[in-house]
Amino acid sequence: MLEGLAQILAQSGTSLGGLILVFVRVAAAVALMPGFGEQAIPSRVRLMAAIGFTLVVWPMVEPVLPDINTALPAFGGLIVIEAGIGFLIGISLRLLVMALQLAGSIAAQSTAITQVAGVGVTPDPMPAIGNILMLAGLALALVTGLHIKASLAIASTYDLFPLGTIPIAGDIAEWGIARVSDVFAFGFTMSAPFVIASFAYNLALGAINRAMPSLLVAFVGAPLITAGALLLLLLAGPTIITVWNDRLDMVLANPMGMPE
Numbered sequence: 001m002l003e004g005l006a007q008i009l010a011q012s013g014t015s016l017g018g019l020i021l022v023f024v025r026v027a028a029a030v031a032l033m034p035g036f037g038e039q040a041i042p043s044r045v046r047l048m049a050a051i052g053f054t055l056v057v058w059p060m061v062e063p064v065l066p067d068i069n070t071a072l073p074a075f076g077g078l079i080v081i082e083a084g085i086g087f088l089i090g091i092s093l094r095l096l097v098m099a100l101q102l103a104g105s106i107a108a109q110s111t112a113i114t115q116v117a118g119v120g121v122t123p124d125p126m127p128a129i130g131n132i133l134m135l136a137g138l139a140l141a142l143v144t145g146l147h148i149k150a151s152l153a154i155a156s157t158y159d160l161f162p163l164g165t166i167p168i169a170g171d172i173a174e175w176g177i178a179r180v181s182d183v184f185a186f187g188f189t190m191s192a193p194f195v196i197a198s199f200a201y202n203l204a205l206g207a208i209n210r211a212m213p214s215l216l217v218a219f220v221g222a223p224l225i226t227a228g229a230l231l232l233l234l235l236a237g238p239t240i241i242t243v244w245n246d247r248l249d250m251v252l253a254n255p256m257g258m259p260e
Contacts, residue, residue: 017068021082021163022061023054028086029154032094035142053151060155065163078164085161089154092255095183096248100137102187104130107194111229129233136241141248149252160256175258182259193236201225
């Protein structure tokens, strides 16, 4: 009887250790995840979100988890490794949010409406266009099932990085550089309508100024570019958010893959 009890305790200890390690990877990913990991959300809510994701991911990955050494030195190393992998998952998603923020900043700078509207969904002040795009993008991601896609994405990483696997530093560096480069290119692409409109506006303003030097074209053009930027945001905003959400789905399908 005592031997059976010892076996049960040993098995429960292994299962509990696996659950803790899954929670560490999930919590690190959720801390940077769009929507669930925003600084505007209270820490208690983010903790409950991490626990909820863990309860979803754990049954999917538990059958493939290896035997876990729950001794303190080895187990502490596993915690550090799993936290690092979760950070990589989260940063791959957070970079897309930064791309949307970059697009809003470029659009605001191009159209001369860079007045900072205060803190929005991020702790850093952003132009009004950036806040609008951020809120719209996060709202669309959440209503289209971000929690389900993120759970499947985290579970899929156990195929590439099984429990306790240390990622190769060279591959991670190459992956990170490619991701950051793709973020800047994607952010500029999303803001392209505003950049093109700004170029056309300044070109027309220069031509008018050459034709009528006595006319104060800046006073005439300032209301025009502001109204044009708002109209362009109305027309192009839904397309920008849809394209961004499609890219988010691509990353969630393969969070550790190289950008296409």
